[in-house]
């Protein structure tokens with residue numbers, strides 16, 4: 027199918043893009059990599075009257091390590107995230123997750139801002155940003171605001187982004203000492219959207235005790251979910267095999283209520299989530315410097 031007719035603008039700066047979005051109101055949509063928006067338009071699931079193409083807007087693709095952490099521009103391509111040494115050093119969880127995002131051809135076009143704004147509950151990057159406690163900068167004609175990942179995703183393909191707003195920057199806080207990260211997902215074929223997935227960011231003290239554990243799940247709800255029971259069960263504790271198993275079981279029982287669909291039943295998703303959480307947490311705590319051992 028072909029999309030409904032639309033007007034097309036190709037601004038050269040963020041300011042110009044914001045002006046165009048403000049001028050055309052809710053009928054206008056930003057176009058980033060086009061990997062989700064264009065298929066939706068072709069199927070007439072989306073019919074924006076105006077497309078504001080961000081691909082030539084300068085300054086939206088920078089990746090820089092700064093004093094407060096890693097900053098990634100909204101138009102940064104998945105492929106750049108996957109290959110960047112700066113990202114690998116400052117946010118290894120992002121690097122670990124990238125090979126699971128779609129296929130190489132899609133990663134060459136898809137962008138971080140597009141993936142976060144699209145807010146597919148089965149997407150990897152929203153869960154990764156939740157685990158990393160990332161902060162998003164959103165700009166519009168009214169000015170700029172910052173939103174934590176935990177407050178950004180509000181439902182199925184829904185975020186706090188309003189018409190006229192652009193997601194311009196993602197800030198990932200600096201990694202604490204003795205921190206480690208792991209990502210895993212289960213999909214029927216590599217590159218497909220996952221049946222369930224888990225991103226974990228953990229840190230330990232000098233004695234190997236868990237000082238923080240942020241575990242985010244994808245594909246188990248209408249949005250990415252932070253497993254708060256897992257954090258509560260682990261923080262302040264030695265991350266033994268027993269403690270990890272208990273934390274994963276508590277999170278699978280209380281933090282999620284997964285949907286069932288033609289791809290997987292609710293019970294199967296819950297089972298996958300528990301298995302993945304256990305595996306990801308074991309991996310992360312080993313890498314955090316505390317050799318994993320049974321209680």
Ligand SMILES: Cc1cc2nc3c(=O)[nH]c(=O)nc-3n(C[C@H](O)[C@H](O)[C@H](O)COP(=O)(O)OP(=O)(O)OC[C@H]3O[C@@H](n4cnc5c(N)ncnc54)[C@H](O)[C@@H]3O)c2cc1C
Pocket residue numbers: 055056057058059060061062063064065100101126127128129132135136137138139140141143144146148149150151187191192193194217218219220
């Ligand atoms: C076959 C296929 C398989 C895929 N598999 C996966 C997968 O396994 N995992 C996964 O995570 N993704 C997957 N994707 C989606 C892919 O990662 C997309 O790139 C991503 O979801 C959207 O990014 P985009 O840059 O293409 O955004 P676009 O399609 O251009 O835009 C998506 C939405 O975000 C809005 N938007 C874009 N940029 C901004 C911004 N800076 N500020 C405000 N709003 C903005 C647009 O207006 C639109 O509503 C797949 C896509 C395809 C076609």
